[in-house]
Amino acid sequence: MKTVDDLMTLAPVIPVLVIHDVAHARPIAEALVKGGIRALEVTLRTPAAIEVIQEMTRVEGAVVGAGTVVSERQLDQAIEAGARFIVSPGLTDTFGPAAIERNLPFLPGVSDAGDIMRGLELGLDRFKFFPAETSGGLRALKALAAPFYQCKFCPTGGITAESAPLWLAEPAVVCVGGSWLVPPGEPDPAEIETRARAAALLGH
Ligand SMILES: O=C(O)C(=O)C[C@H](O)[C@H](O)COP(=O)(O)O
Numbered sequence: 001m002k003t004v005d006d007l008m009t010l011a012p013v014i015p016v017l018v019i020h021d022v023a024h025a026r027p028i029a030e031a032l033v034k035g036g037i038r039a040l041e042v043t044l045r046t047p048a049a050i051e052v053i054q055e056m057t058r059v060e061g062a063v064v065g066a067g068t069v070v071s072e073r074q075l076d077q078a079i080e081a082g083a084r085f086i087v088s089p090g091l092t093d094t095f096g097p098a099a100i101e102r103n104l105p106f107l108p109g110v111s112d113a114g115d116i117m118r119g120l121e122l123g124l125d126r127f128k129f130f131p132a133e134t135s136g137g138l139r140a141l142k143a144l145a146a147p148f149y150q151c152k153f154c155p156t157g158g159i160t161a162e163s164a165p166l167w168l169a170e171p172a173v174v175c176v177g178g179s180w181l182v183p184p185g186e187p188d189p190a191e192i193e194t195r196a197r198a199a200a201l202l203g204h
Pocket residue numbers: 016043045067068069087088089130156157158159177178179180
């Protein structure tokens with residue numbers, strides 16, 4: 001996987017993972033990969049996250065990345081741990097160039113036309129649309145995708161197994177992100193695999 005398009009086309013859904021216990025890392029990654037979901041976004045929202053990335057990179061077939069990345073320090077920590085892609089909730093004039101410099105697939109969050117223009121100025125045209133449902137939902141995304149015809153999106157935030165197909169039917173949407181594949185608490189690998197399998201079959 002070299003480009004952000006490679007990342008976005010690995011599967012229709014990128015699971016957004018919030019993992020508190022490093023012991024959960026492997027069973028969750030294995031269940032997702034078995035179900036056909038290979039790009040795994042580990043959010044840097046828990047003290048265990050960096051170790052979770054390290055653990056998950058040992059799972060064959062997993063393409064592990066870091067989410068909720070908001071600083072240069074986190075960029076370096078995540079990449080050192082083995083992250084192969086970077087997702088951020090937003091885009092700033094300092095963080096954007098710093099992430100681009102790392103030369104990994106990078107999906108920054110955008111929620112309006114100004115954000116997208118800032119991204120275009122940096123040479124980016126692939127974005128996470130975040131927070132998708134509360135930023136106007138599919139209607140807002142369609143309205144943004146018209147002038148920014150060259151851009152593709154991974155909407156994330158409030159998307160569910162039920163709403164994902166509606167988003168994926170929009171031509172500007174390549175994949176969606178969501179936490180529903182891995183519910184909080186003690187992981188149930190069979191259930192996670194079932195959810196992953198269903199998500200992997202979603203499509204245009
Ligand atoms: O931490 C980040 O940078 C994020 O990516 C936030 C996620 O987009 C949401 O946490 C998705 O969660 P759901 O709305 O439950 O699917």
